[in-house]
Amino acid sequence: MKALIIYISVHHGNTERVAKVMTDILNADLLQVKQVATSMLEQYDLIGFGSGIYFGKHHKNLLNFVDMLSILRNKKAFIFSTSGLRKIQFIHNFDKPLKERLRRKGFDIIGEFSCRGLDTYRVTKLVGGVNKGRPDTEDLRQAEDFAKSLKNSGASYLN
């Protein structure tokens, strides 16, 4: 029984740092979205999907990848992200587009994790960015706790 984490982390590698911590805890395989063929998902029971947040959503390559999947049965998923701003219901609800896509493909979403990441986009660059140093050790500890909670809630489908 196996877990896979699929991610894309293009701005500062923020989400990659989170993905690596989760990978260790879940004893998962870790692949960038460009390395994954849709057919590969069949062999996994739990699949994590993560990226930075771009224009209020997960990265478009990750969303497009999910759109290409066929309907899958008996697959559990979790999602994660790093972002400049926190999630705000209705205004900046950045998990929604990915969650909707995964549900359409038949995934059972069992967890969501997000933390802040260094953001130097546009005007923030003038002051050296916002969220400097993040994800920091506390963010990574929380990512670890999140992965442990997934493991404890579904021990039967993880190594």
Ligand SMILES: Cc1cc2nc3c(=O)[nH]c(=O)nc-3n(C[C@H](O)[C@H](O)[C@H](O)COP(=O)(O)O)c2cc1C
């Ligand atoms: C082009 C661009 C658009 C972004 N849009 C958002 C956004 O809509 N909301 C937000 O909270 N952060 C936004 N950010 C900040 C990133 O989500 C944040 O820096 C994230 O940690 C980047 O993750 P990565 O280094 O893994 O790619 C944006 C950054 C860039 C470069």
